[in-house]
Amino acid sequence: MFHKRIARTGSVRSLALCLGCVIGGQLKSPENAMGQAAKASEYFLEQGVVTQDKVYDRHEASMDTIPPSVAPVKYASVYNWQQSPMIPASLAAGANTITLAPCTNGVFINTNFYTPTQYLYIAGTGTAEAVTATRVSGSSGQSSCKISVTTTGKHGAGYTIGSASGGIKEASEAARSQIVSYGNWVWGGTVVIDQAGSPYKVYAPLHFEASWQTINSAGAQIQCYVTNDDCMVVGRRDAGYVNVHNITLNDVVVNAANGNTTNFAWDAIHVNAQSTTIHNVRVGYSAGTTPPGSFNS
Numbered sequence: 057m058f059h060k061r062i063a064r065t066g067s068v069r070s071l072a073l074c075l076g077c078v079i080g081g082q083l084k085s086p087e088n089a090m091g092q093a094a095k096a097s098e099y100f101l102e103q104g105v106v107t108q109d110k111v112y113d114r115h116e117a118s119m120d121t122i123p124p125s126v127a128p129v130k131y132a133s134v135y136n137w138q139q140s141p142m143i144p145a146s147l148a149a150g151a152n153t154i155t156l157a158p159c160t161n162g163v164f165i166n167t168n169f170y171t172p173t174q175y176l177y178i179a180g181t182g183t184a185e186a187v188t189a190t191r192v193s194g195s196s197g198q199s200s201c202k203i204s205v206t207t208t209g210k211h212g213a214g215y216t217i218g219s220a221s222g223g224i225k226e227a228s229e230a231a232r233s234q235i236v237s238y239g240n241w242v243w244g245g246t247v248v249i250d251q252a253g254s255p256y257k258v259y260a261p262l263h264f265e266a267s268w269q270t271i272n273s274a275g276a277q278i279q280c281y282v283t284n285d286d287c288m289v290v291g292r293r294d295a296g297y298v299n300v301h302n303i304t305l306n307d308v309v310v311n312a313a314n315g316n317t318t319n320f321a322w323d324a325i326h327v328n329a330q331s332t333t334i335h336n337v338r339v340g341y342s343a344g345t346t347p348p349g350s351f352n353s
Contacts, residue, residue, distance in 0.1 A: 129246045130231040132276075133253030135162045136223030138216050140180070147178070147211040151204065154217060159194050159201030162226025166195040167242040172229055173292065175260030176205065180216035183209050186260035186282075196230070222256030224249060224271075224278075225263065232266045244268040249276045249308065257281060257313075262288045267300050267329075273307040280349070283314045286322050287351065291329030301330035311340035312349030324351040 143155040156163070163174065174189045187205040194201025219226055224247065231245025243266045249256065254276035261282060264271060280287035287310060291300040310324045324339045339351060 128231050128233055129248060130162075130227040131252070132222060132224045132227040132247060132249045132256065134223065135160075135226035135230060136219050136253050136256075137161075137226070138218030140214065140216050145213050147182075147205075147207050147215060149207055149210050151206050153192055153202055153204050155200055155202050156194075156217075157200040159196055159198045160226065161196050162223075162228075162230040163189075164191040164195050164201065164203070165229050165232065165242075166197075167232070170265065170292075172225075172265060173261070173263040173289075174225065174229075175220040175262075176203075176217050177220040177259045178205070178207060178211055178215060178217050180211070181214050182211035185209065186220045188260075220260045221258045221262045222253050222278075224256055224258070228264055228266060228269065228271070231269065242266075245270075247271045249273040249278070251275045255279045255311075258287060261285045263292065264288070264290050264303050264305075265292055265300055266303070268302045270304045271306065271308065273309060277309045277311060279311050279313045280324070280351075281313050282322070283316065284322070286324075286326035287312075287314075288325045290325065290327045290332050290334075293328055300328075301332075303329055304333040304335070305337060306335045307337070308334075309338045309340070310351075312351050313347060314349035314351075315347040316349050316351075322352055 137160045139156055139160070141154050141156065144152065147154075164172070171191070174191075175186050176189045177186050178184065185208055187207055190204040192202035192204050227247045228245075231247050232242045233244055234242050245266065247269065249271065251274060256276060256278045258278055258280045259282065278287075288308075290303050290305070305325070308325075312324070314322070316322070325334065325337065327334075
């Protein structure tokens, strides 16, 4: 990318002539075009029109660098995870601080823009349960991090902790990127709920909290085991927090496996965001899951 600066008329004329040479070279000989492009880079470097870090290296694979304007695409199945923590070796009923090693990708990414609504699923020993996780130290991708959870019951040695959404929430967080033009907000990205992880088992409300994010289902199904809350939440439910907008859900398939056959209090998708787009969503009521279930809407 060329950065503009005050240029002499001769430099501008040379730029036009050089571009003509490159185009002509492409038509006649790709090798000649590459040679002309290299000479052009060297010339403009000497003239001070561009700096060394902006000169294109013809030997560098262009796919290695993703421009900031290209939103990341994350596949949910890749972000489904489970660990058997050693610290602590067991969990008491109540507050516990757990060390994850490594700190799983998509769990508390390194940004202070907002604190995600992060649920995790504890199983292996004791009665399996979904818990709210709070960051204590460290962040996604580091060698370790500490999180705080409050459990209803005890979990002895050999317990496991992992995604409460089959990796969908973690993919949503990992897909976020820095938007420089909006005060360095970390939003956006695309999440693909791919067939490799289907069916995705959701044990706690799955929050989509990143504005300008698109969630696409690619033939996968979500089985919702949330018994006393909404299955999915678009936006946030913090008091007074409404600054989430432009989230799009495409072709999402949600089946109720929450055990509710008479109580229709909870939604398959609860929206608390602005400018939300929901396209071709399918909701299954008692759709052959175990246990069966239903939603309010």
